[in-house]
Amino acid sequence: MFFKKNDIIVVLSIIIISGIWWLAYKFMFSDKPVKAEIYYYSELAYTIDLNSGAEKTFSIPQNDNVIFHLYEDGSICFEQSDCPDKVCVHAGRLSVIGETAACLPNGIVLKIVPKNNRGADDPDIIIG
Amino acid sequence: MNNNNGLTKTHRLVLTAILFSIAIVLSVVEDALPALPVAVPGIKFGLSNIVVMYSLFFINKRQAILIAVLKALFVLLTKGTVAAALSFSGGIVSLAVMTLFLILFKEKISYLSLSILGAVFHNIGQLTAVSFIYTSVYIWAYLPVLLIAGMIAGAATAALLRCSMPVLKKLNG
Numbered sequence: 001m002f003f004k005k006n007d008i009i010v011v012l013s014i015i016i017i018s019g020i021w022w023l024a025y026k027f028m029f030s031d032k033p034v035k036a037e038i039y040y041y042s043e044l045a046y047t048i049d050l051n052s053g054a055e056k057t058f059s060i061p062q063n064d065n066v067i068f069h070l071y072e073d074g075s076i077c078f079e080q081s082d083c084p085d086k087v088c089v090h091a092g093r094l095s096v097i098g099e100t101a102a103c104l105p106n107g108i109v110l111k112i113v114p115k116n117n118r119g120a121d122d123p124d125i126i127i128g
Numbered sequence: 129m130n131n132n133n134g135l136t137k138t139h140r141l142v143l144t145a146i147l148f149s150i151a152i153v154l155s156v157v158e159d160a161l162p163a164l165p166v167a168v169p170g171i172k173f174g175l176s177n178i179v180v181m182y183s184l185f186f187i188n189k190r191q192a193i194l195i196a197v198l199k200a201l202f203v204l205l206t207k208g209t210v211a212a213a214l215s216f217s218g219g220i221v222s223l224a225v226m227t228l229f230l231i232l233f234k235e236k237i238s239y240l241s242l243s244i245l246g247a248v249f250h251n252i253g254q255l256t257a258v259s260f261i262y263t264s265v266y267i268w269a270y271l272p273v274l275l276i277a278g279m280i281a282g283a284a285t286a287a288l289l290r291c292s293m294p295v296l297k298k299l300n301g
Contacts (some may be wrong), residue, residue: 002238002239002240002286002290003238003239003240004237004238004240005234006236006237006238006241007238007240007241009246010241010244011244011279012246014244014248014275014276014279015276015279016280017275018271018272018273018275018276021271021272021275022272025269025271025272079240096269097269098267098268098269098270099269119185
């Protein structure tokens, strides 16, 4: 009753569904131009175009202990941070719309958004 | 599946209290462990769901729903409304799906599969709630990560349930 052969079916279908979902999501948004927004304590501090094809390392003026890296392929990551847990660095490279990484000890949030659709004035979160 | 029809009201009350306190202890222990170094923060095993699963598999649906609701209320007291909404949505969707599969497949489905499905749908329920709170469709980018994470967590909790069953079984006696 604890383990059965049909467990394999359950495991495989979950893996297949997540694979298909991931591909569909990538495909749906891959041709849209994207930018990255960096928030410092909920205020938009920096916006960077991800489709420029440039490679660079930078940090925001509010905190130069946190270093971001923009790659040629249009992905961006937290490269270095002085926070204790390094959750932001573990988040790895982001490139797809909707991906987010945060360094809560430093109050910095990095998110990938479509270039044209949404502005900084749109609500980030609504709590009823 | 044993049905505890013979349980007195007092026995049921005490059983609920003990199961709920085990659930709280498990979640406190889990919070005390260091965060898992994975890409998406907030991913965890959901150890306290062992208690909900035990209630569903070996006691009855009512007991399982009761524990899930109590857990959400406890989160409301300790972590606030948003966290409680997430706990509740995840818990209820997960329980509903596990119950559905139990009814549909009865003896053909293993506890491992049920646990995995429960954990995966816990994440789906939470993500749905998040997409309402955080008004953004882009949040669904995380679904694949959460599905795989749910699968691993579900397998882990099923194994832990297997290990802790001899102890939990004594509660029914």
